[in-house]
Amino acid sequence: MFTKAFRVKSNTVIKGSDRRKLKADVSAAFPSLSADHLNELVPNKEELNVVKIYAHKGDAVTLYVLHRNPMFFQLEKQLYPTVYTLWRYPDLLPAFTTWPPVVQKLTGGADLMLPGVVVSSTGLPEVNQGDSCAVNVVSNRAPVAVGTAAMSSREMRTSGMKGKGVNVLHTYMDQLWAFGDKTTPPVLPVTDPSVQAEAEMDRQESGEEGTEISVQESEGQKNCGTTAVESSLQNLQDLSLREGEKEEDTEEVQGEQEDSRSPQEQMDSLLFQCFLHALKSKVKKSELPLLTGTFLRKHMASCCPKGKNLDIKKSSYKKLSKFLQSMQKEHNLVRVKELTKGVDSIVEVDWKNPELCSFCVPEDWEPPEECGEDRESCEEVYKPPEITLLYGVTSRLEPLFQDVQKKKGAVLQASEVRSIITEYVKKNELVHDTNKSYVNINPVLCDCLLEKSEYQELEVLKWDDLFSRTLSRMQSCHQLLFPGQAPVVRKGQVEPIDITVASRGSNKKVTIIKNLEVFGIEPTVVADTLQRLVQASSVLHDVPGAKERQLVQIQGNQVHHVGKLLLEQYQIPRKYIQGLDKAPKAGKKK
The missing domain is CATH 3.10.400.20 (Sulfate adenylyltransferase)
Structure with missing residues (x-):
C-alpha cells in the first residue's frame, strides 16, 4: 500500500x-x-x-x-x-x-x-x-x-x-x-x-554462496545474530541495485550464453515474452475486462514460439496470479482486479508503457499450425471449478460443536458434521437402549434441533433425522476451487448459470445468459462463440444491481445451443445450469 x-x-x-x-x-x-x-x-x-x-x-x-x-x-x-x-x-x-x-x-x-x-x-x-x-x-x-x-x-x-x-x-x-x-x-x-x-x-x-543477505560470522560470536539481521536489512537498499546490475550483465551475454540460464530463468523469460507479445498483438481494448485464465489460454499460449511450451509451474512465479501481480507492481503494464470473488480479471492495460511500446514480435515466430481458422480449437480445455457444499455453524447449534471447538461461523463438510454429531451422541451415551437406530434427545439436542411444539412430543430421533435436522439448521455455504488458485468459500447456495428466453418488439425472441462469471467463464468469449455457432447477433449488457457482472443476449431461442456449449465444452454440471427446459420443442418454430 x-x-x-x-x-x-x-x-x-x-x-x-x-x-x-x-x-x-x-x-x-x-x-x-x-x-x-x-x-x-x-x-x-x-x-x-x-x-x-x-x-x-x-x-x-x-x-x-x-x-x-x-x-x-x-x-x-x-x-x-x-x-x-x-x-x-x-x-x-x-x-x-x-x-x-x-x-x-x-x-x-x-x-x-x-x-x-x-x-x-x-x-x-x-x-x-x-x-x-x-x-x-x-x-x-x-x-x-x-x-x-x-x-x-x-x-x-x-x-x-x-x-x-x-x-x-x-x-x-x-x-x-x-x-x-x-x-x-x-x-x-x-x-x-x-x-x-x-x-x-x-x-x-549465505556465507557459502557469497551473498550479503545474511552476513558471515563476525569476530564477536555472541553478536552473530545481531550482525546477520543488521546486514540483511541494511543491504535491502542495495540489493535491488545489485540484482539490476546482474540482469544487465545477463542481457549482454544472453545471445552467446542462452543455455547457461537455469530452466526456471528461461521459463520466466519466455513468460514475459509471451505476455508482451499477447498485449501487443492479441488483446483488444474492447475485450477488457479479460479473465486472467482466458488471457493465458487464449492469448499467451498462442504467442509461444514453435517447439516451446508455456508451463507457469516451472517458472519462479509458480502461479498465474503471482506472475500478473509482478507485471502490475514491478512493470506497471496491467491492472488486475477481483471483479467476482475469487476470479481475477485484467481490467486495464498501459498501452503507452515503454516496455510494451519497444517490444517487437520475434521474426521467427509463427502462429501454431493446428489453429487454422478456428482459434478456439487450439485453446486449452476449460476446467470448471471444483464445487464443495459446506455448512456453517450457527449460534443456535454452537453447543453441539463445543467439544470440537467449532464456534459460530466455522465451516464444515457434511461428512465432518456427521462425524462430530456421531461422536457427540456416543460420548453422551444417547443411543437408545433397545433400538440402536434411535437417539435419545437430551436438553442440548432439544434446544438445537426441535421446534417448540415438539419439546413435549419427541423423546427420540432416528439417526437420519438427526443428521438432516442438523444440516438444515446450519448456514449453507460452498467452496469454489479454480485451477491454480486458492479455494474461495462463499455463503449461500451455489448461484447457477441462468438461461432465460424473453420477448422483444414484434414478438421476437432473445436468449439471455447470466452468472457466467461465477464459474470463471468470460461472457465475451461465450458471446463470440455463440455468434459464430448460430450465426445470430449477440450483445453484452451490465446486470442491474450486480456490480461488475455482464449478461449475454443473443437473438432467437438458442437454449439448446447454449446448453450444449456449457455442458460439453465448459463441462458445467447440469445441476448448476438453470433454464435448459426452455429449449424449443421439436417440430415447432423457434
Missing part, C-alpha cells in the same frame, strides 16, 4: 476528545497493552498529530504521528500499528517468521506466501482470516511488515502451507516508514531453538 509516494491531505494536532477516542480505540484493538504502555503510545501531554493521506491507489488513510514517527494507521475503520510501534512492542500482533531474502520482495509490494513461512517448534500463530498480524525474520524478532491474514491458521495447515499467508499493507523501508525518522529495526533475540537453528543454517548457506 505504501510502496509508492502518497499525497498528504492534512496534518493537524489532535484534539483532546479525539485523543481520548484514539486511546479507547487502541485499547480495544490491542487489549494486551497495559495502561502504562497505552499512555506511552497515546500520551496525554505530548503533541500528537493526525495526518490524513491518500495512498497512490486512492485509498484514504489516517496516520497518528508521535515524535515524528507514525505510530498507527487507520484504513477502512481498522487500526493497524506501524513498524515503529511494533519495534517497541514486538508481541503486540501474532507474527509469522520468514527468511531475510523474502523481506526484499515484501518491500517491493509482494504479499507473504506460505511456502516462505518458517514454522517454529510451537507451530503457526493462531489467527483468523482478516486478523492483523506481523512478519519478522529468522534472525530477529523485530517485525519488518504489517498486514492481515489471508486465511486462518487452520486453513494454512490444511492447505499444506500453500497459497497466500499475509496480505502485506506496510513494511520497513516503504513510504510510511520513510515518513518517520527512518531508523533501522532493533535487534531482538530469537528464543525459539528451532528458529535459531534455521537462522544459523541460513547464515551458513
Whole structure:
C-alpha cells in the first residue's frame, strides 16, 4: 500500500476528545497493552498529530504521528500499528517468521506466501482470516511488515502451507516508514531453538554462496545474530541495485550464453515474452475486462514460439496470479482486479508503457499450425471449478460443536458434521437402549434441533433425522476451487448459470445468459462463440444491481445451443445450469 509516494491531505494536532477516542480505540484493538504502555503510545501531554493521506491507489488513510514517527494507521475503520510501534512492542500482533531474502520482495509490494513461512517448534500463530498480524525474520524478532491474514491458521495447515499467508499493507523501508525518522529495526533475540537453528543454517548457506543477505560470522560470536539481521536489512537498499546490475550483465551475454540460464530463468523469460507479445498483438481494448485464465489460454499460449511450451509451474512465479501481480507492481503494464470473488480479471492495460511500446514480435515466430481458422480449437480445455457444499455453524447449534471447538461461523463438510454429531451422541451415551437406530434427545439436542411444539412430543430421533435436522439448521455455504488458485468459500447456495428466453418488439425472441462469471467463464468469449455457432447477433449488457457482472443476449431461442456449449465444452454440471427446459420443442418454430 505504501510502496509508492502518497499525497498528504492534512496534518493537524489532535484534539483532546479525539485523543481520548484514539486511546479507547487502541485499547480495544490491542487489549494486551497495559495502561502504562497505552499512555506511552497515546500520551496525554505530548503533541500528537493526525495526518490524513491518500495512498497512490486512492485509498484514504489516517496516520497518528508521535515524535515524528507514525505510530498507527487507520484504513477502512481498522487500526493497524506501524513498524515503529511494533519495534517497541514486538508481541503486540501474532507474527509469522520468514527468511531475510523474502523481506526484499515484501518491500517491493509482494504479499507473504506460505511456502516462505518458517514454522517454529510451537507451530503457526493462531489467527483468523482478516486478523492483523506481523512478519519478522529468522534472525530477529523485530517485525519488518504489517498486514492481515489471508486465511486462518487452520486453513494454512490444511492447505499444506500453500497459497497466500499475509496480505502485506506496510513494511520497513516503504513510504510510511520513510515518513518517520527512518531508523533501522532493533535487534531482538530469537528464543525459539528451532528458529535459531534455521537462522544459523541460513547464515551458513549465505556465507557459502557469497551473498550479503545474511552476513558471515563476525569476530564477536555472541553478536552473530545481531550482525546477520543488521546486514540483511541494511543491504535491502542495495540489493535491488545489485540484482539490476546482474540482469544487465545477463542481457549482454544472453545471445552467446542462452543455455547457461537455469530452466526456471528461461521459463520466466519466455513468460514475459509471451505476455508482451499477447498485449501487443492479441488483446483488444474492447475485450477488457479479460479473465486472467482466458488471457493465458487464449492469448499467451498462442504467442509461444514453435517447439516451446508455456508451463507457469516451472517458472519462479509458480502461479498465474503471482506472475500478473509482478507485471502490475514491478512493470506497471496491467491492472488486475477481483471483479467476482475469487476470479481475477485484467481490467486495464498501459498501452503507452515503454516496455510494451519497444517490444517487437520475434521474426521467427509463427502462429501454431493446428489453429487454422478456428482459434478456439487450439485453446486449452476449460476446467470448471471444483464445487464443495459446506455448512456453517450457527449460534443456535454452537453447543453441539463445543467439544470440537467449532464456534459460530466455522465451516464444515457434511461428512465432518456427521462425524462430530456421531461422536457427540456416543460420548453422551444417547443411543437408545433397545433400538440402536434411535437417539435419545437430551436438553442440548432439544434446544438445537426441535421446534417448540415438539419439546413435549419427541423423546427420540432416528439417526437420519438427526443428521438432516442438523444440516438444515446450519448456514449453507460452498467452496469454489479454480485451477491454480486458492479455494474461495462463499455463503449461500451455489448461484447457477441462468438461461432465460424473453420477448422483444414484434414478438421476437432473445436468449439471455447470466452468472457466467461465477464459474470463471468470460461472457465475451461465450458471446463470440455463440455468434459464430448460430450465426445470430449477440450483445453484452451490465446486470442491474450486480456490480461488475455482464449478461449475454443473443437473438432467437438458442437454449439448446447454449446448453450444449456449457455442458460439453465448459463441462458445467447440469445441476448448476438453470433454464435448459426452455429449449424449443421439436417440430415447432423457434
